[in-house]
Amino acid sequence: MKISKYVQGAVRQFSYWFFNGTLGYDILENIDYLSTVREEPSCGELAFAIFMNNLEIDSEGRVLNYKYCENRAAEYIKRYHDPNFIMNPKLEEWETYLYPVSEESYTY
Numbered sequence: 001m002k003i004s005k006y007v008q009g010a011v012r013q014f015s016y017w018f019f020n021g022t023l024g025y026d027i028l029e030n031i032d033y034l035s036t037v038r039e040e041p042s043c044g045e046l047a048f049a050i051f052m053n054n055l056e057i058d059s060e061g062r063v064l065n066y067k068y069c070e071n072r073a074a075e076y077i078k079r080y081h082d083p084n085f086i087m088n089p090k091l092e093e094w095e096t097y098l099y100p101v102s103e104e105s106y107t108y
Helices: 005-020 033-039 041-054 066-081
Strands: none
Touching: 005 041, 005 066, 033 041, 033 066, 041 066
């Protein structure tokens, strides 16, 4: 089974904004998070996990909450840079879970 074109589009769009340095622009304006990610890649890894763990789709595979997911990831990055920033709602453990890649996916 393949993921839907809408999930593919959401991941592509998120990746583009992330690597362009414009993710959640209104939240991360004037924060050079890409420099941080180069030095501390786990910051970027967790931002992607938060985005994906929050993603919701309907029965047709359409993404229902792209902007919310982008903003949650951006808020996490802001909190990473500014410990006084309060995420609302508070980040929950399930949002930060790093799921493994299946062993089968490493074979050709």
